Amino acid sequence: MSRYDVQGRHELEDRIRETVRPERGEIPMFVYSDPGVYELEIERIFGRTWQFVGHLSEIPNPGSFVTRTMGEESVIVGRGDDTIVRVFLNACRHRGMRLACEDFGEVNMWRCPYHGFTYGSKGDFLGTLMGAPFERVAYPEGLDRDALHLVEARTEIYKGLIFATWAKDTPPLEDFLGDARWYLDLIVGRAEMEVVGFPERWVLPSNWRLPSENFASDAYHTATAHSFLTRLDLVKGVDFGRDGYHVDPGGGHGLGVGVHFDEESYFPSELADEYRDNLDAGQFETLSRLKNMHGNIFPNFTFLIPNFIEVEGRRVSGAMLRIWQPAGPNKTQVWSWHLVERNAPEWWKKLGRRMYTQTFSSSGMFDQDDTENFEMQTRSSDAALYRREEFVLHYAMGLDAPPLEPGEFPGPGDVYDGKFSESAARTYYRVWRDQLLEDAR
Known part of the structure; x- marks a missing residue:
């Protein structure tokens, strides 16, 4: 049951309109845990926007499928004989029971x-x-098969990434991704990619938006939350997350591109020709300098190339895709995939899997740091719901800093020198606020 009646929902919308002010770097803490805000998100964001549901390599054959979640609804992602991927609500049209329980x-x-x-x-x-048991006896008049077709979502694919939406009037996927596509190509379009194994899942006692915005915008926390890297002599200093670029590509998406200053690329030389064939000159140049990259596609699809670390005499990283699936105002189901080039040398696959497991899997060193922060933030937000005065959070880092001039960086969007900025977070909340208030009076 909704926490709010019609009047209460209007009052909540007014409160969001008056207090969520990303243009000033001000976000009230109540929005993370308020049940009414969560209801609006499920209806007006997850009910309408494009959502990542899987990778093509997970469903390689006709008849293969995976079950995923859009908002709070279970869906089937399946491949037909015609190789076309379709997404259906995982609910029988007879009584709504889940069809695929695997x-x-x-x-x-x-x-x-x-x-x-x-x-x-x-x-x-x-x-x-196709039919029902004892159909001629139970339904002598026959069944209207067209009327009982599974509910189908709109589905589009970008570089192996499968997205779906319930909205019929949402712009095409490539328009939705916008300038973020240029950067997505560095992780999913640089070569023929495949998911390794099956996605990990675990439950995090946190609002789903906290990790989403973290990956969209926050390189600043690395010097404190992940300072263990320096103590273990895995990086040269705690400022390892600073060098590079903060990118606000618009649309609520955001990312950071970390760069190194060595002469040679950190990626396998065996794959250089494939990278060059799949990327434009600017992308290839950026990949050659890349030491890490974090990003988030609005609302909750995260991608990551973790910081390269030397293992067994080789620099290596383990690419990751992740969704922060909402399961309540302060509960998130995490889905995490490890991604690798299909044609990569075995050493890169082996060590990449090892680095993914050690850094950003369910038991990874980085995740242990991050998820504790997300949990404590959510607990603070729960308490803030009962305060009479707003507890306003500070999102003003780089508020007045100008982006680089065109030509100073090969990629599109508003690009800032250095990764310490919250521009993308402010855009994230501007898009979030506008979508939440789209149907407001």
């Missing part, structure tokens, strides 16, 4: 475990009701 599989059809209604999982019959 995380993944490869089947000829989906059969509801409640009453046995069966739906095609391949070709022209993908999502179509």
Whole structure:
């Protein structure tokens, strides 16, 4: 049941309008834990925007599928005989029971475990009701198969990334991604990529937005939260997260590009030709200087190339994709994928998997630091709900700093010299606020 009646929702919308002021670097703390805010997010953001649901390499064959979540709704992501990927609400049209109760599989059809209604999982019959037990007896008048087709989301793919949305009038995916595509290519478009194994999942007692905005904008925390890297002699100093560029590509997306000043690329020389074939000159130059990259596609899809660390005499990193799936105002289900070049040398795959596990898996060193911060922030927000006066957070880093001039950096968007800025976070909250208030009176 909603916490708010109609009047209460209008008052909440007014409160958001009056207190969420990203143009001044001011975000009130109540927005992280308020149940009414969460209801608006599920309806007006996750009910309408593009959401990442998987990678093509996870469903390689006709009939293969994975189950994922859009907002709070379970969906089936499946590939047909025609190689087209479709996304369906994971609910039988008879009584709403989940059709696919497995995380993944490869089947000829989906059969509801409640009453046995069966739906095609391949070709022209993908999502179509194929039949029901004792159909001639139970339904002598027949079943309207078109009316009972699975509910289908709109689906588009970018460089192997599968996105879906329930909205029919949302702009095309490439328009939604905008200038962020140039940077996404550095992680998913530089070569033929594949997911290693299966995504990890765990539950985090945090609002979903805190980690999302962290990856969009916050390189500043690395010197404090991840200072162990220096103590373990894995980096030269605590300022390892500063060198590079903060990028505000618009649309609520954001990222940071960390660079090194060595002569040679940190990526495998064996893949240089493939990188060059897939990237433009500016992208290839940027990749050759890259030592880390973090980013978030609005609202909750994170990508990461962790800081390169020397292991067994080689510099290595383990690329990651992640979604922060909302499961309540202060509860998030984390999905995390390790991504690697399909044609990479074995040493890069082996050590990359090791670095992913040690740094940004469910038990990774970085995640242990970050998730404790997200949990404590959420607890503070819970307490702030009961304060009479607003507890306003400070998002003003780099507020008056101008971006680089065109030509000073090869990538698009507003690009700032040095990664210490909150420009992308301010844009994130501007987009978030505007979408939350889109249907307001």
